[in-house]
Amino acid sequence: KNQVEQSPQSLIILEGKNCTLQCNYTVSPFSNLRWYKQDTGRGPVSLTIMTFSENTKSNGRYTATLDADTKQSSLHITASQLSDSASYICVVSVRNGGTSYGKLTFGQGTILTVHP
Amino acid sequence: NAGVTQTPKFRVLKTGQSMTLLCAQDMNHEYMYWYRQDPGMGLRLIHYSVGEGTTAKGEVPDGYNVSRLKKQNFLLGLESAAPSQTSVYFCASSFWRGINYGYTFGSGTRLTVV
Numbered sequence: 001k002n003q004v005e006q007s008p009q010s011l012i013i014l015e016g017k018n019c020t021l022q023c024n025y026t027v028s029p030f031s032n033l034r035w036y037k038q039d040t041g042r043g044p045v046s047l048t049i050m051t052f053s054e055n056t057k058s059n060g061r062y063t064a065t066l067d068a069d070t071k072q073s074s075l076h077i078t079a080s081q082l083s084d085s086a087s088y089i090c091v092v093s094v095r096n097g098g099t100s101y102g103k104l105t106f107g108q109g110t111i112l113t114v115h116p
Numbered sequence: 117n118a119g120v121t122q123t124p125k126f127r128v129l130k131t132g133q134s135m136t137l138l139c140a141q142d143m144n145h146e147y148m149y150w151y152r153q154d155p156g157m158g159l160r161l162i163h164y165s166v167g168e169g170t171t172a173k174g175e176v177p178d179g180y181n182v183s184r185l186k187k188q189n190f191l192l193g194l195e196s197a198a199p200s201q202t203s204v205y206f207c208a209s210s211f212w213r214g215i216n217y218g219y220t221f222g223s224g225t226r227l228t229v230v
Contacts, residue, residue: 041224042224043206043208043222043223045221046218046219049218089158091158104159104219105158106158106159106160107158108156108158
C-alpha cells in the first residue's frame, strides 16, 4: 500500500531558528515528490517538486532533499519567520504508465508553529 | 487571474439534504480534482476529471457525484448528506503535460453535516 509518513506531527520553534521536517514514503513506482505549505483556512501551496534524479531543490529559505534509495525526504527551513507557521505536507506522485495522470499520495502534514 | 475559486466557503447541512460545491479555474487547466481533508489524515481524492465531459472515481467516491460540463468548472454534488461527509473540501487543477506539472488548489469549502 502506498503510504507517506511525516514527522514530527507538530513542532514549535522560536523565530529565527532553523528546523527540518521529515517525510518517509513507500510509494511505487515513484514519479516525483512535492512539498506543500498550507496556511490555516487556505489550500496547499507548492514549495518544491523533485523527480527521481534530483536530490535537492531550494525555494528561498526552504530547501528540500530527496534520497530515492532510502525513500526519504526532508524540508529544511532556514531563519524561520512568524509567517512560516503552517502545516507542511509531503506529497508523492505515482508514475502511471503512459498517461500523464499520476496519483498523489498525501502525508498527514507537520504543523509548524513559530513563536516570537 | 483568480486561479482556483471555490464556492461556497462554508456550509451547514442537515442529514439527508443535498448540495453542490462549485469549482472554477481560469488557467485553462485540463485536469481538475476534488479532495477532502479530515483531521490527522492526508488529503484524499474523491473524483477527478482529465478533460471537459470526463470524470473518474478517486479513492473515496461513495456518496458523491461530479460533473465537468465546461472545461473551467468542476462540480461536486452530495445527493443525501451524511455526518461522515463533514470535512473540508478542496478543489485543484493542473495541466496534463510533463512530469513536473504543478497543482493549484482552491481555498477550500468547510462543510458540516448535522
